Amino acid sequence: MARKTLSVETVAEGYLALLAERGVEYLFANAGTDFAPIVEAYARAAQSGLNLPKPLIATHENVAASMAHGYAVASGKVPAVMVHVSVGTANALCAAWNASRENVPILFTAGRSPLTEEGMVGARDTYIHWAQEMFDQGGMIREAVKWDYELRNGTQLETVVDRALQVATSSPAGPIYLTLPREVLAEPMPGMSCFSPGRRVAASPPGPDFDAIDAAGALLANAENPLVITASAGRDPEAVKALADFALRFAVPVIEHRHRHLNLPADHPCHLGYDPGELLESADAIVVVESDVPWIPSRQNPPADCKVIHVGIDPLFSRYPIRGFPADVAITGRPSVALARLGAAWASRASATTIESRRRRVAERRESQQAAWRKLREGAATQQPLSPVHVSACLAEARHPDSAIVNEYTLLPQHCPSTRPGSFFGSSPAAGLGWGAGAALGVKLAQPDRQVIAVLGDGSYIFSNPVAVHHAAAMHKLPVLFIVVNNAMWGAVRRATLGMYPQGDAAKSNKPPFIDLDELPAFDKVCEAAGGYGERVEDPAELPAALKRALKAVDGGQQALLNVICQGGGGG
Numbered sequence: 001m002a003r004k005t006l007s008v009e010t011v012a013e014g015y016l017a018l019l020a021e022r023g024v025e026y027l028f029a030n031a032g033t034d035f036a037p038i039v040e041a042y043a044r045a046a047q048s049g050l051n052l053p054k055p056l057i058a059t060h061e062n063v064a065a066s067m068a069h070g071y072a073v074a075s076g077k078v079p080a081v082m083v084h085v086s087v088g089t090a091n092a093l094c095a096a097w098n099a100s101r102e103n104v105p106i107l108f109t110a111g112r113s114p115l116t117e118e119g120m121v122g123a124r125d126t127y128i129h130w131a132q133e134m135f136d137q138g139g140m141i142r143e144a145v146k147w148d149y150e151l152r153n154g155t156q157l158e159t160v161v162d163r164a165l166q167v168a169t170s171s172p173a174g175p176i177y178l179t180l181p182r183e184v185l186a187e188p189m190p191g192m193s194c195f196s197p198g199r200r201v202a203a204s205p206p207g208p209d210f211d212a213i214d215a216a217g218a219l220l221a222n223a224e225n226p227l228v229i230t231a232s233a234g235r236d237p238e239a240v241k242a243l244a245d246f247a248l249r250f251a252v253p254v255i256e257h258r259h260r261h262l263n264l265p266a267d268h269p270c271h272l273g274y275d276p277g278e279l280l281e282s283a284d285a286i287v288v289v290e291s292d293v294p295w296i297p298s299r300q301n302p303p304a305d306c307k308v309i310h311v312g313i314d315p316l317f318s319r320y321p322i323r324g325f326p327a328d329v330a331i332t333g334r335p336s337v338a339l340a341r342l343g344a345a346w347a348s349r350a351s352a353t354t355i356e357s358r359r360r361r362v363a364e365r366r367e368s369q370q371a372a373w374r375k376l377r378e379g380a381a382t383q384q385p386l387s388p389v390h391v392s393a394c395l396a397e398a399r400h401p402d403s404a405i406v407n408e409y410t411l412l413p414q415h416c417p418s419t420r421p422g423s424f425f426g427s428s429p430a431a432g433l434g435w436g437a438g439a440a441l442g443v444k445l446a447q448p449d450r451q452v453i454a455v456l457g458d459g460s461y462i463f464s465n466p467v468a469v470h471h472a473a474a475m476h477k478l479p480v481l482f483i484v485v486n487n488a489m490w491g492a493v494r495r496a497t498l499g500m501y502p503q504g505d506a507a508k509s510n511k512p513p514f515i516d517l518d519e520l521p522a523f524d525k526v527c528e529a530a531g532g533y534g535e536r537v538e539d540p541a542e543l544p545a546a547l548k549r550a551l552k553a554v555d556g557g558q559q560a561l562l563n564v565i566c567q568g569g570g571g572g
């Protein structure tokens with residue numbers, strides 16, 4: 001077996017060189033006193049030419065980790081993140097939850113307060129080194145990661161790094177957490193030898209069980225009105241084609257519910273939108289593909305005798321404490337493989353006449369759905385303050401067909417359809433706000449030739465730590481267009497309150513608390529302050545031209561932000 005010698009001098013250098021050796025391209029970081037050996041390692045590598053992951057500063061941990069998230073989903077590669085001990089981990093927790101619930105593999109690392117009070121290289125040398133230490137630093141983040149560990153010495157380095165990467169990337173993928181004490185990083189390591197290529201590969205994903213596939217095929221063969229609901233099948237680009245073939249072959253309508261990836265091109269003849277709606281009520285079989293919440297049971301349910309089949313890498317979402325959707329068959333496996341096999345099991349029992357009559361019904365439904373959406377757009381085009389419908393519709397016209405959209409809530413996909421795999425990324429179901437702007441920077445880093453557009457609410461934008469985001473965009477030359485759909489409120493809180501208490505006092509009040517955001521700053525100026533292009537848009541007729549100007553800036557290498565003054569209430 002081939003071994004390679006890396007000419008390093010410390011564990012910190014060995015650690016970083018090994019990451020690069022294993023294909024980690026970037027270290028997204030927010031530094032502190034724990035970073036001294038890391039900073040020193042990079043400075044030495046600049047002279048020795050040792051290959052290390054490219055270091056990228058983000059001036060808030062949430063930005064660093066959200067950038068890593070966006071980079072991971074757009075590149076398919078594993079990023080490393082490093083934050084400052086206990087406090088940096090605390091700031092990054094929200095982003096770790098987002099990555100965890102969306103199965104994004106991230107090598108999440110943090111320093112430790114120096115362990116020793118004196119006597120070792122790296123021992124405590126400032127007052128914070130006492131108070132920042134925790135009994136169980138990993139405990140803070142343990143529920144969000146698949147595995148956590150502390151690097152205790154240089155001898156174990158290759159095993160620890162390889163195991164971290166193996167666990168993060170094996171299905172279901174997710175972040176792991178590794179702590180790196182300062183004294184350990186500072187230990188001398190005169191040369192390091194490692195396997196090249198590495199010898200600890202990720203485990204293969206589970207294959208679908210033939211009996212389960214057969215049972216599901218039999219259920220589908222008896223169905224007149226089957227339905228597919230998915231959120232994240234398209235995490236694996238191969239599954240997009242498998243789902244497109246499956247839907248077309250059997251004329252099954254597909255709903256992308258709260259989708260995080262492009263799962264089925266929006267122009268596919270079986271794409272029937274983003275809400276199960278009436279289809280759910282008439283369904284007699286549902287295939288739930290990588291969808292944690294296929295419908296909201298307190299609002300609507302399929303008929304009691306409707307058969308429900310779940311397909312996914314972890315089809316029961318076993319890390320969710322409670323999730324009680326009916327499951328007549330649950331197939332563990334990659335959707336790309338499982339759907340192809342399910343298709344074969346169904347085909348042997350399918351009736352061509354049933355399929356063809358369904359095809360006609362699906363086509364009619366799609367046509368009337370598209371007509372209704374068109375009408376909504378026409379009605380919204382002149383509304384002032386602007387309607388989110390109009391914002392989405394204008395973006396559909398202005399975007400490059402191959403652009404990638406990062407959506408933190410406020411894009412309405414029915415009015416801005418995406419058709420190419422990898423062209424849409426939605427926020428994690430953990431919904432830790434402040435993800436979208438940083439994630440868009442990560443997508444741009446992974447795909448520098450792609451036009452990248454982040455669509456954010458004013459609330460989501462503020463949570464993203466805007467100054468740190470625009471600084472990262474400028475510093476790392478990541479020109480992204482940020483569109484802030486600014487309704488000057490936390491509309492989600494308003495909708496939740498009116499939903500629970502439709503006749504309540506809050507509904508009658510002009511200004512219930514915790515909803516309106518008065519005196520918001522001029523977001524466009526925040527972007528301008530970082531050297532970007534900023535514009536405030538209040539007139540619906542002006543939006544197409546404003547989008548053109550902003551995208552021209554972005555295509556020319558400058559970040560841009562449109563602060564679009566919108567009506568409250570969202571939706572449509």
Ligand SMILES: Cc1ncc(C[n+]2csc(CCOP(=O)(O)OP(=O)(O)O)c2C)c(N)n1
Nearest residue numbers: 431432433457458459460489490491492570
């Ligand atoms: C970290 C975090 N804090 C609070 C929330 C609760 N929350 C959910 S949506 C929302 C408001 C979002 O506002 P905005 O982005 O403007 O979108 P709008 O609801 O107005 O459409 C809040 C505060 C959350 N999801 N995440």
